[in-house]
Each structure stands twice: as C-alpha cells, then as structure tokens.
Amino acid sequence: MTPDSVDAWQQWHEHRVASVSAPYGPLALTGTHWLEDFPQRRLPDIPGAWAADGDEVVLSAAEADGLTLDGQPFEGVVGLVADPGPASGARVAYGERRLVVLRRDGAWGVRDFDPAAEARRAFRGIEATPYDPRWSVPGHFTPYGEDRIVRVENVDGRRRGLGLGGKLGFALDGQEFALQVTVEGDGSLWAVFADVTSDSSYRFRFLRPAAPDADGRTTVDFNRALLPPCAFADHFVCPFPPPGNTLGLAIPAGERNLR
Numbered sequence: 001m002t003p004d005s006v007d008a009w010q011q012w013h014e015h016r017v018a019s020v021s022a023p024y025g026p027l028a029l030t031g032t033h034w035l036e037d038f039p040q041r042r043l044p045d046i047p048g049a050w051a052a053d054g055d056e057v058v059l060s061a062a063e064a065d066g067l068t069l070d071g072q073p074f075e076g077v078v079g080l081v082a083d084p085g086p087a088s089g090a091r092v093a094y095g096e097r098r099l100v101v102l103r104r105d106g107a108w109g110v111r112d113f114d115p116a117a118e119a120r121r122a123f124r125g126i127e128a129t130p131y132d133p134r135w136s137v138p139g140h141f142t143p144y145g146e147d148r149i150v151r152v153e154n155v156d157g158r159r160r161g162l163g164l165g166g167k168l169g170f171a172l173d174g175q176e177f178a179l180q181v182t183v184e185g186d187g188s189l190w191a192v193f194a195d196v197t198s199d200s201s202y203r204f205r206f207l208r209p210a211a212p213d214a215d216g217r218t219t220v221d222f223n224r225a226l227l228p229p230c231a232f233a234d235h236f237v238c239p240f241p242p243p244g245n246t247l248g249l250a251i252p253a254g255e256r257n258l259r
Contacts, residue, residue, distance in 0.1 A: 009131035009223055016226070016255070021123050023115040024087040024098055026232035031112040032102075043110060046099060052108040056081055057101050059092065068093045087113040104237065105160045111235070119233060124259040131223050135253040139170040139220035141181070141189065141212040150180075154237045155230045162192075162239050168209065170220040172249060179207070180242050187211030189218065192228070192239055194246040201256040202231045204241050225254025232258070 020026050033043045035057065041049040047065035051058050056079040061067045063075040070091055082103045083090045090098040090113075100111040143166035151159045165183035168191065169176065179191040188211045194204040206226040212218040229236040 005133065005136075006131050012224060013126070013128055017126055020126070020232055021120060022088075023096075023120075024113045025120075026229045026236065027119040027123055028087070028113045028115055028117045029111060029229075029233040029235045030114045030117050032109055032235040032237065033112070034107055034109045036107055046110065046112060047094065050110060053079070057108050057110075066094060067099075087111070117233075126227065126255050127257045127259050128255045129223070129253050132253060135172075135222040135251065137170050137172060137220050139168050139209060139212075139218050141216045141218060142167050142169065143183070147183075150242050152239045152242050154239050155234075156237050158237070160237070160239065162242055164242060165189075168218070168220065172251075175249065177247055177249070179245050179247075181209075192241045192245060193225075194241050196248065196250040197252050197256075198246075201252075202227050204228065204238075205254065222251050222253040225251070227255045227258070 022028075031044065033046070035041075035050055035052045038050070041051045041060075043050055048059050048061035048067055058077060058079055059067075060077045061074055063073065065075075067074045069078060071093075074092075080091065080101045083100045087098045087100050090100045092099040092101070096115050098113045100113060102109050102111060144164070148164045149161045150164060152162050153159050163182055164180045166181060167178045168181045168189060169178045171177070179193055181189040181191045184190055189207075189209045191207040191209075192204060193207060198204060206228050207220070207222065208224070208226065209218045209220055228238040230238040
C-alpha cells in the first residue's frame with residue numbers, strides 16, 4: 001500500500017459523499033412516475049398534464065401551474081425528450097424541484113428531485129471499508145463482438161433489458177472470476193455484482209473500471225465498489241446482477257451501506 005493510493009481513495013470517498021448528498025443528488029429523488037400508469041395525464045403532486053406521444057413527452061401547463069421551462073415561466077404545450085444530464089440541469093422545474101424526463105425500455109417517466117427531501121436531511125454518510133491493496137487487481141476485458149441484451153429483474157419488480165458488451169476477467173485469492181459488463185459511451189466499464197457479503201451489506205453493488213487499453217487491460221478495484229442509486233432512494237429502478245455476476249467470494253471492500 002502506498003500513501004498515494006490511500007490518499008486517492010480518500011479523495012474519491014469524500015467526493016462520493018458530497019455528490020450523493022448534493023441538492024439534486026440521488027438522496028433528493030422523491031418519486032419516479034411512469035406515464036403509462038397515469039392515463040389521466042396527472043402525476044402525483046406534480047402540476048401540468050403529462051403524456052407519452054411516440055418519441056417525446058407532451059407537457060401541457062397553465063401559468064397558474066407554476067412550472068418553468070429552461071428557467072422561464074411556462075404555459076402552453078411543449079414536446080420533451082429525455083433529459084441527458086444531471087438532475088440539476090433538467091429543463092422543467094417546479095420551484096426548487098427538478099422534473100427529469102426519462103425513458104427506459106420504451107417507457108416514458110418523470111422523476112421528481114426535491115432538495116428538501118427527508119433522505120437528504122437524514123443522511124449521515126456512507127459506510128465504506130478503508131483502502132486495502134488486496135482488492136485492487138489487474139483485469140482483462142474480452143468484448144462479445146456485439147452487445148447482448150439480457151432481461152433482468154429491477155428493484156421495482158419489473159424486468160428490463162440490460163446491455164452487456166463483454167466479460168471482465170480477474171483473479172482474487174488464487175481463483176479466476178469474470179463479470180459480465182456494460183461498455184459505456186466513453187469506453188469505461190460498468191458491472192452490477194453481488195458477493196458472499198451481500199447479506200451483511202447492500203444486496204448488490206456497482207463497479208466502474210476505467211476503459212481498457214488496446215490489449216484489454218484495466219484495473220478491477222473493489223475498493224471503489226459503489227452503492228447503487230436505489231440504496232439512496234427507493235424510487236430508482238436499478239437492475240439486479242445479470243447471470244454469472246454473483247461471485248462466490250466475500251469482498252468486504254468499498255461502499256457497504258448507508259450510515
């Protein structure tokens with residue numbers, strides 16, 4: 001273990017705590033409303049009329065509704081696509097709340113982020129295991145050649161497609177393991193995994209290794225295992241681990257639970 005690696009992990013951990021507790025971080029999510037569940041176009045505690053229409057969401061609002069669009073008071077009708085960035089940059093707002101349009105498996109929804117959410121006020125930090133070099137090992141990524149879509153259950157009980165781009169192999173305690181991973185737009189990897197300790201920590205976690213080099217090499221660092229967004233708010237729809245991603249090994253590293 002080097003001081004640099006410990007310091008880098010500490011900085012990473014402090015950044016995580018700050019980001020999840022930010023005004024529009026995951027702790028601020030108070031609702032996810034799927035438009036197909038509201039044929040009358042009225043969402044709980046959200047003004048305006050919302051309806052899915054093909055490749056967009058149509059929002060109708062009166063001045064009295066108090067909505068803003070792109071920072072300006074809004075009345076009329078507008079077509080919206082999915083908000084691409086963080087919740088703080090959502091086009092539609094209701095006072096301090098941000099109303100984020102999203103699309104999953106062809107279904108349109110609206111998320112309600114409220115800086116005054118009780119979860120933000122109650123937050124006391126993230127329980128995380130101190131850095132241990134044992135849990136940072138070389139990894140090798142092998143692409144599938146084309147993305148594979150597997151249907152996995154999400155925490156809200158619905159099954160949705162999860163795109164997988166290849167396998168990430170690594171060794172721990174003299175044993176060989178592999179995780180099915182998604183390849184992100186910037187080339188980095190994303191894995192949803194569980195392990196033997198998942199009965200004493202959150203039931204599954206995320207891992208986000210850096211983009212592999214030209215030979216497929218990257219680092220598998222479980223010190224930076226992440227709690228999924230649904231650990232911070234029940235209204236996220238995180239996927240459970242895909243087949244093969246429940247490891248028969250205890251990995252008491254990284255983020256474990258909320259404090």
